[in-house]
Amino acid sequence: MATDEDLMRAVAAGNGDALERLCHRYERPLYQFLVRHIGDSDAEDLHQETWLRVVRHAPRFDPNRRFSTWLFQIAVNLCRDWHRRPPPMPIDPEIADRAERDTSEAASATIDLERLLRALPEPQRAVVLLRLYHDFSEEDAAEILNCARGTVKSRLHYALERLARTVKTEDTHSQ
Amino acid sequence: MTHDADRACTALRLATLRGGVLDARATEHLAGCRRCAHEHEGLHALGGRLRMLAPEPPTSLMRRTLDTAAPALAINAGHVAWRPLVRAIGAALLPLPAIVITSAYALRALYGLLATVLPETLSLYLVLNYAGLLALCAALTYGAVPLLAARQARLTHEVAHG
Ligand SMILES: [Zn+2]
Ligand SMILES: [Zn+2]
Numbered sequence: 001m002a003t004d005e006d007l008m009r010a011v012a013a014g015n016g017d018a019l020e021r022l023c024h025r026y027e028r029p030l031y032q033f034l035v036r037h038i039g040d041s042d043a044e045d046l047h048q049e050t051w052l053r054v055v056r057h058a059p060r061f062d063p064n065r066r067f068s069t070w071l072f073q074i075a076v077n078l079c080r081d082w083h084r085r086p087p088p089m090p091i092d093p094e095i096a097d098r099a100e101r102d103t104s105e106a107a108s109a110t111i112d113l114e115r116l117l118r119a120l121p122e123p124q125r126a127v128v129l130l131r132l133y134h135d136f137s138e139e140d141a142a143e144i145l146n147c148a149r150g151t152v153k154s155r156l157h158y159a160l161e162r163l164a165r166t167v168k169t170e171d172t173h174s175q
Numbered sequence: 176m177t178h179d180a181d182r183a184c185t186a187l188r189l190a191t192l193r194g195g196v197l198d199a200r201a202t203e204h205l206a207g208c209r210r211c212a213h214e215h216e217g218l219h220a221l222g223g224r225l226r227m228l229a230p231e232p233p234t235s236l237m238r239r240t241l242d243t244a245a246p247a248l249a250i251n252a253g254h255v256a257w258r259p260l261v262r263a264i265g266a267a268l269l270p271l272p273a274i275v276i277t278s279a280y281a282l283r284a285l286y287g288l289l290a291t292v293l294p295e296t297l298s299l300y301l302v303l304n305y306a307g308l309l310a311l312c313a314a315l316t317y318g319a320v321p322l323l324a325a326r327q328a329r330l331t332h333e334v335a336h337g
Contacts, residue, residue, distance in 0.1 A: 014252020019244060023237060031232040044236055048243045055247040059254065113228050132192055132225070157181060160188040167217030 004067035012058040023051060026071055029134060033072065036117060036129050037079050046082060050075045069136070072144045076126055083122050116166060124159035127152055180208070187211050192222035256329070263324035267317060274313070282306050 002010075002018075004025070010018030030050065034043035053074050061070065117125055126145060130136045131152075142149045183204045188211070190201050197205065205211050282302055289298035 011248070012251055013255045014248050014250075016241070016245070016248055019248060020237075020241060023240060027232050027237055027240075031236065032229055035230045036228060040230060044233065044239075047232070047236060048240045051240045051244050052247055055244045055251065058251060109224065110228060113224055117228075131189060153182070153185075156189070157185045160185055160192075163192070163221065164188060164214045164218060167214055167221050 005063045005065075008058055008061050008067055009063065011055060012061065019051075019055065022054075022067070026068070030071065030075060033075060033129055033134065034079070036114075036133065037125060038082055039114060039118070042082060046075070046078050049078055053078075066140075069140050069143050072130065072134070072136070073146070076144055079126070080122070116163070119166075120159050120162060124155045124162075127155040128159045128163075131156055184208060184211055188214075188218060191215060191218045192225060194219075194222050194226060259327060260321060260324040263327075264320055267320045271317075278306075278309055282309075 002021070004022060007018040007022045011022065027047075031043060031047050034046050034050075038046065050071070054071065057074075061067075117128070120128065123145070127141055130141045130144060131138075136144065138149055138152050141152045145152065183200075187197070187201045187204050187208070190197055205215060282305065285305070286298055286302045289301060293301075
């Protein structure tokens, strides 16, 4: 089986099959990372933008690097830019419409979780998502986030402390 | 709270949220840490809920993503196709100065040789004729380089892309 890095060499040469295979391997984890990080309204756009950058930068991709960390590095950078964007118009009729339709219990539970994750500062949230949902080590996370390993550790510590606090609050509410 | 203890708590929290069986170290820490024991149930439940936050990508996303990337992919392919062409022309031009200088010397020597046995005008006429022929040959050769290289690039491209 061709490695990710082999496929990247082919993408650098303009091979569409190689791109499709790579995309097939990473579509799901990447899309889920984006939804958990920035919400589903813009996740599709950022998914496409991430792959566009993959193709554009493919000729300069260092084959000694691991593709998966490089891919998520691109995605994380796009998410950072996304966070710096001004917020959208306050009343988007389409979003209001969807919120009205999503009143089922499952949907509101999902919204609660998304709100819980969204309450974490962006750098902490990125670390939690990479360490919790994806098979990235502390070193991988440091490479993806372009920071020191110690920073990854402390961000994870504060983020989990925060999550644990919300759990305790929920405990006292239910008692 | 010492940093070592903090680290052990963080490791246990992460393992609890991830779900599955805790390893020996985590189990030992859980038994000995009151803070972790207190929050464990809640974190375990939260982990289960977080794992359910796994939205499937829309079925059309792959197609749209590949469509968006297609122009950039074509540019990559174009660069690859042009690289051998540029290289071939560069390689062909490299010896050109040497060829021109050698030819000039050869023509001058030829003229000197002819002038000893033939009238000067006739020698000049013959040498100029010969020079024209050489120039034509060179022009044809160099004109063919880009065409041959482009053909080769197209063949390589077809082989690579099936
Ligand atoms: Zn602490
Ligand atoms: Zn503990």
